[in-house]
Amino acid sequence: MNLIISGTNREKSNSLKIANYYLEQLHTKGDDQWEILSLKDVPHMLAFTDLYGKRSPAFEPIQARISEARKFIFIVPEYNGSFPGILKTFVDACAFPASFFHKKAALVGLSSGKYGNIRGIDHFTGVCNYMRMHVLPLKIHLPQVQNELDAAGQLPDELTKKFVNEQIDEIIRF
């Protein structure tokens, strides 16, 4: 299965809501080859149990899902002007280079502020390219995401929906 990675372990995060929206839209379009991997489900001691050659039994099934996936959608919230530390720790914990080498990534940035993680998505593009990933040129930024999502986890704004829809079509063809 391909993976939509919700890039934070924050409880009740908007990133996970956006991840669910992407999953629902992919299924609606007939692509059922996707699952969500939320960073709230990684081992809580990840930084001590799964870096620098260590591997915990709890991370093994996560590594297996990463190894199997060919495409990833990273949903990346803006934390202090960049992507979250937990996302970098997660990437560092994954087997290198096999996890991401020559695979495909689409990036979605979001924030409660005005910029939709433009800078963090640029930073994370550099990380993806270092890992030899092909990054879909169409990146989505969702500033003031709290105003974009409705109570049902939908994106009511027509323009937002149009761009997200375009990206999802490109991800399917990627």
Ligand SMILES: Cc1cc2nc3c(=O)[nH]c(=O)nc-3n(C[C@H](O)[C@H](O)[C@H](O)COP(=O)(O)O)c2cc1C
């Ligand atoms: C540690 C931390 C740092 C943050 N820094 C920023 C920031 O630099 N700019 C911004 O617009 N929002 C910032 N936010 C707010 C997030 O963008 C906001 O939580 C948003 O809903 C997306 O992240 P979420 O998935 O955690 O909900 C920050 C949130 C946290 C928890």
